[in-house]
Amino acid sequence: MLSISFRHMPARITTALALTLLASGAIAQSSDPIKVGLMLPTSGTFAELGKTVVNGFKLYVSENGGKLAGRTVQYVELDDESDPSKANENANKLVKRDRVDVLVGTIHSGVAMTMARVARDTNTLMIVPNAGAAEITGAMCAPNVFRTSFSNWQPGYASGLLAARKHKTAVTISWKYAAGDESVRGFREGFEKGGGKVIKDLNLPFPNVEFQPLLTELATIKPEAAYVFVAGAGQVKFVRDYAAAGLKNNIPLYGAFITEGTLAAQGESASGLQTALHYADGLKNPKNDAFIASYKNTFNATPDVFAVQGYDAAQLFAAGLNAVKGDTKKKAEMIKAMEIAKLESPRGPLSFSKSHNPIQDMYARVATGNQNVMTDVIVKALADPSPDCKI
Structure with missing residues (x-):
C-alpha cells in the first residue's frame, strides 16, 4: 500500500497535496450512493401497507431523477415480517452490516420501537412512515428519530x-x-x-x-x-x-x-x-393533485394515506440532505434542517414538533363508495403534546 509522508516536503507542496486529498475525498463522498434502509413488511398481514409506503418513498426519489441532493440512491430492502422478536437483529443488519445512511420503517409499532432503540443506540438517522406508538416520539424520543405519519x-x-x-x-x-x-x-x-x-x-x-x-x-x-x-x-x-x-x-x-x-x-x-x-381521498390542493397523477402513472393505482406517509419520509430526508449538500457526515446539521422543515405534503402543510412528530391538519371524512371523502377540517395543525419527550 502506498504511504505518503509530509515530513520532508516543502510547505507549498504539502498544502497542495493535502487539498488534493481532501478534494478527492469529497468527490468520493458525492459519487457514492446514499444508502436507504427500507425495513418494512413484504409478507404477512401488513405486506400491502409496506409496499405502499415503499412506493411513496421511491416515487419522490424518482420525481427527482433518482437522486437526492445530487447523489444516487441505493435501496437496501429487508422484510421485517411484522415480527418484534426479529426486529433487533434485522435493524442491526441494516445499520452495522449494510451501513445505511437512514433507516426507514415500519408499520408494526412493536417492530418500530425496537428499530428506534437501535437507531438511538447507534446514532443512525431513522424516519418512521407509519407506526403510531406514543413512545417513539414520547419517552423514547431522540434527536435522530423522526415520524412522518401520526401518533395514535x-x-x-x-x-x-x-x-x-x-x-x-x-x-x-x-x-x-x-x-x-x-x-x-x-x-x-x-x-x-x-x-x-x-x-x-x-x-x-x-x-x-x-x-x-x-x-x-x-x-x-x-x-x-x-x-x-x-x-x-x-x-x-x-x-x-x-x-x-x-x-x-x-x-x-x-x-x-x-x-x-x-x-x-x-x-x-x-x-x-x-x-x-390526516389525509382524505381526493383532497383538493395542488400538491395532492400532482401526487395522485404521478402515483397513478407510475403504479397504475390510487394512492392512500400510507403512500403519502412514505412520500413525505423521502421529502423529509431530502430536506436534511439538501441542507448539507448531500454530505451525510454532517448529521447534526441534517437533523437541524429536518427539525425546522416545512413540507408541502399531499395531506396539506406539514411540519414537526419538538418531539419530531408531525404537526398536521386532521380531516373529517365520510365513506362514499370506495372513497373516504373529506367533508371539512376538524382541527388545524394538530400536534401531539408528547409530555414524556426530553430532547
Missing part, C-alpha cells in the same frame, strides 16, 4: 372532537394493546373536550375478532355513539358485524383507520361511516 393519539383525539359535534355519550371498542389504548385515550380526551362523556371502554385481546359479545353489550348500554380501533382484517369484520347486528342506524360508529384501504371489502356496511384522519 392524534386521529383518536380528532375523532373525539368529530363525534362530540353531535353526541353527548359514547362507548369505545378496541383491541387491548398499546395502539388501541392510545387511540382510545385520544378519543376520550377529544370527546370530553367537546362536552361528551365516555360511558365505558370495551375491549378484547389482540388480534381476536369475536366481536359479537361486545356488540351485544354495546346494544344494552345504548350510548349515542361508538368509537372503534381495530385494524386490517379485523376492521373489515367489525364493520360487517356492526351492520349485521342492526347497530349502524341506531348507534353511529366513528373511527380513524376503520375504513382506510378496506372500503371495497366492507361494501355497503361501511357506507356513510365517519372517520377522522
Whole structure:
C-alpha cells in the first residue's frame, strides 16, 4: 500500500497535496450512493401497507431523477415480517452490516420501537412512515428519530372532537394493546373536550375478532355513539358485524383507520361511516393533485394515506440532505434542517414538533363508495403534546 509522508516536503507542496486529498475525498463522498434502509413488511398481514409506503418513498426519489441532493440512491430492502422478536437483529443488519445512511420503517409499532432503540443506540438517522406508538416520539424520543405519519393519539383525539359535534355519550371498542389504548385515550380526551362523556371502554385481546359479545353489550348500554380501533382484517369484520347486528342506524360508529384501504371489502356496511384522519381521498390542493397523477402513472393505482406517509419520509430526508449538500457526515446539521422543515405534503402543510412528530391538519371524512371523502377540517395543525419527550 502506498504511504505518503509530509515530513520532508516543502510547505507549498504539502498544502497542495493535502487539498488534493481532501478534494478527492469529497468527490468520493458525492459519487457514492446514499444508502436507504427500507425495513418494512413484504409478507404477512401488513405486506400491502409496506409496499405502499415503499412506493411513496421511491416515487419522490424518482420525481427527482433518482437522486437526492445530487447523489444516487441505493435501496437496501429487508422484510421485517411484522415480527418484534426479529426486529433487533434485522435493524442491526441494516445499520452495522449494510451501513445505511437512514433507516426507514415500519408499520408494526412493536417492530418500530425496537428499530428506534437501535437507531438511538447507534446514532443512525431513522424516519418512521407509519407506526403510531406514543413512545417513539414520547419517552423514547431522540434527536435522530423522526415520524412522518401520526401518533395514535392524534386521529383518536380528532375523532373525539368529530363525534362530540353531535353526541353527548359514547362507548369505545378496541383491541387491548398499546395502539388501541392510545387511540382510545385520544378519543376520550377529544370527546370530553367537546362536552361528551365516555360511558365505558370495551375491549378484547389482540388480534381476536369475536366481536359479537361486545356488540351485544354495546346494544344494552345504548350510548349515542361508538368509537372503534381495530385494524386490517379485523376492521373489515367489525364493520360487517356492526351492520349485521342492526347497530349502524341506531348507534353511529366513528373511527380513524376503520375504513382506510378496506372500503371495497366492507361494501355497503361501511357506507356513510365517519372517520377522522390526516389525509382524505381526493383532497383538493395542488400538491395532492400532482401526487395522485404521478402515483397513478407510475403504479397504475390510487394512492392512500400510507403512500403519502412514505412520500413525505423521502421529502423529509431530502430536506436534511439538501441542507448539507448531500454530505451525510454532517448529521447534526441534517437533523437541524429536518427539525425546522416545512413540507408541502399531499395531506396539506406539514411540519414537526419538538418531539419530531408531525404537526398536521386532521380531516373529517365520510365513506362514499370506495372513497373516504373529506367533508371539512376538524382541527388545524394538530400536534401531539408528547409530555414524556426530553430532547
